[in-house]
Amino acid sequence: MAEDNPPDGWGQPERRVWEAYRRGEWCDDVPEVGGRILRHLLIAAPTPHPGCQARLWLRGARITGDLDLAEVTAAGSIRLEGCRFDQPAVLDSARLGSALSLDSCTLPGLSMVGAHVGMECEITACTVTGTVDLRSLTVGNWLSLKDSTVRPPAGETAIDAQSIEVGEDFWAPGLECTGNMFLNSARIQDVLAFRGTRIRDGGLQAPELTVGGGVYLDSGFFSAGQVNLYGATIGASVSLADCQLDGPGAGRGAYALLLRCAEIGGDIQSDRGLEARGPVDLRDTSVRGSVVLGGARFEVPSATPPARAALDAARLRVGGDVDCRGGLVTHGLIDLCDSRVGGSVLLEGAELTAHGDEPALRANGAETGGVFNLCDGFTAHGRISLNSVTVRSRLCFNDATLDGPVGEVTLSCRGSSAATLSMHLRTAPPGLVDLRQSRFGLLRDAPGTWPTGLVLDGTLYDSVHPALPARARLPWLERDPAGFVPQPYEQLAVAYRRQGRAADARAVLVAEHRGLRRTLSPPAKAWSLLQDATVGYGYRPLRAVWLLLALLTVGTTLFTLWPPITVGDGKAPPFQPTIYTIDLLLPLVDLGQERFYSSTGALQWGAVALIGLGWLLVTTVAAGAGRVLRRT
The missing domain is CATH 1.10.287 (Helix Hairpins)
Structure with a gap:
């Protein structure tokens, strides 16, 4: 059994710390204590007073010298409040059966590599001027870095928490750090909450992160470097509301947000305030819920290669909707190629601006179980490519502005299919709309906003609205820049016959032969003229x-x-x-x-x-x- 009295040679301040430990009380009347004293106290722990729990609770002291608690085993809790450390605190491989709390302390560094804390580990409102090294730390309950500030020397890591394991939550609301934060292969049982966290001169590196609950990078979260969640497994939602990501911009592998190959059990939620200045990568990610990006802003800097998308969601799998209503703004490509969306793609009111020669929106090969809405104020400054798209319901461009290059392809929708294609555009596109080889149940348009160029070769549809007479609909077929193409006439005639309008169908077929006549040799033209004049x-x-x-x-x-x-x-x-x-x-x-x-x-x-x-x-x-x- 340990001695009940402090070692000989200890002064009155050290004896007060000894006695407070035995009683489990706060010791707040010691201005200064050596780190070696605290180490001795925990290793050669005295017997607690009857009915008391031994624990180290120290407030307002300066801790001189080294505080080396490496490999120390302590049953009681350790709480240091308002303390100032002369040297970095070292708790590598320490085993703390209860809680560790550093509150409002000032430290030149903290190392807890391989440590085990049986209950909560709280580093709150602290100022650390070196690295916080938490590699392989195990915490039974929760880990908190709330309101702390970590400012290591330039070029050094701010927080290294690779391979940590937390039994409940990891909180860091209000954390301010300068330099990179590493959470590689970390395992959080419940929630990872970095609400209001600000990372300057660095980013958040958390590839292969596993979180049983949600991830909250919101409420003022800011990162001046890449947020890397590559291959993360997240059981609930990822919240990015009121979040600012200033990615590194140009360069190989440089993203504002890298959320590629991740598994997300809930939503990606950003119903307000997400700003990403740098490419965002969601490729090959699976989202069980919805992706909600209303009001978000995505921008790739001018130094970024033009082929790098502002939002790259190729092969994204979404069980719910991709909901970008509420004012999505992008400066750069949105790439949804080969994505699979169980619900709808909703881009009402979005404004997309192309970067370089890339399209504003590319969704080739995408499939959606609901509607694909680019309407109600949707604006695209650049090309839109929707080739081989499958839309189970409606593909809608009502009240949309397609401001593509003049004389070039504005909208390419080749080989696509939808139950309804609705193109009541706000203004007539200045370029070409290419619908060749597509299939629609119902095709709706407005004669006043027909595009300058329209390709309908191989396009199939059951009916077309409004039900204009043939003489009013025929100019619609004459906008192909390639000249006369017979199939669109045949298809329009079939649609008229389905509607019981045989006279309009005949008028369209007569117009087809008149168009063909322009391509014939003089003798064949004469014969065609005779057939036209005699029997139509x-x-x-x-x-x-x-x-x-x-x-x-x-x-x-x-x-x-x-x-x-x-x-x-x-x-x-x-x-x-x-x-x-x-x-x-x-x-x-x-x-x-x-x-x-x-x-x-x-x-x-x-x-x-x-x-x-x-x-x-x-x-x-x-x-x-x-x-x-x-x-x-």
Whole structure:
């Protein structure tokens, strides 16, 4: 059993510390105590007074010399409040069965490498002018760095907490540190809360971090360097509200936020105030909830390579929504390529500005189970690329401004599919909208905001609204910069037929042949003109009827006034001018008049003209009818 009296040679201040330890009371009347005294007190711990718990509670003292508690085992709690240390405190591999609390202390450094604290470890409102080294620290309950300030010499690490294990929460609200903070491979059972933490001249490095609850980098969190959560496993949500990330900008692997290949059990939540000055990387991350970025601002500095996205979320997996409503602003590319969103992508009111030659938004190969909204004030200063996108519901551009390069592709939506494509744009895009090879159930647009250039080759849709008459819809098909393309005409005609508007369908198909005529050789153009004038390429058969009646009337009148002469052997039937005219007009019909009668003189040329016109009329009718039957 340890002695109850202090060692010989101790002065009155040291004896007061000894006695306060035995009683478990605060010792606040000792202005100065040596570090070796505290070490001896904990190693050769005296017997506590009956009914008391031995513990070291020291307030307002200056601790001189080294405080070396390496490998010390102490059962009672250690609480130092308002103390000033001459030398760094060393607790490497110490085993503290209860709590450790440093409150409002000033230290030139703190080392707790491999230490074990059975309950809470609190370093609150302290000022540390060296490194806080917590590598492999194990804390049974919670770890707190609340309101502390860590300012090591330039170039040195501020806080090194690699591989720590915390049984409950790790709190650092109000922490101010200059230099990097390391949490590599740290394991936090419940919550990691860095609310209001400010990291200057460094960043937060926490790859492979494991947190059972949520991660809170909000309420004024600031990092002047990269926040690295690569491969992190987070059981609940990540909060980035009112958070400012000033990433290192240019350079390989330099990001404001690196949250790549992470597993997040809740949301990524930033409903207000997130500012990221540097690339943000969410590639290959899985989010069980939603990604909420309303009101966030993403910007890549001018020194950053243009290919680096302001928000790179390629192959992102989201169970809920990607919700960017509320004024998202980006200066640089948003990349959602090959992402999978179980809910909706909501970019209402967002303003995206391209960086360099990159698009403002690229989501090639993305899939969403709900709507994909780029509407209600959405503005893109640059190209938008949505190739091979699958939208289970509506792809919407209503009241959107697509301010792409003049004469170049403004919106590329090739090979995509959506139940509805709605393009009631705010203004007509100055560039090209490319919808080739896409599939939509319903296509909605507004004639007043049709783009300058529109590519519809291979585009399929069940219906188009508004239900304009063909003459008003045809200019929509004539905006392809490649010139005449037949498939869009065929598709529009199919849509009209589905709506029971056969006359409009025929008008579109006639317009298709007129467009094709411009590409033909002169003889083929002449033949096309004849088919157009006579039977409307087979879609206007009444024209043939009226032409036949007109020719029949002319022939009947002609041959009534100047009957032909009888020819041939045998008894000729009575001459009938009308039947004779029909015999001339219809080359495949023999009514017995043409064999027995023949016109002479000038009348002969009238008969020849009727025969020629009959052949031409019958041939064009047959060609047009065959074309119609093939489509039917």
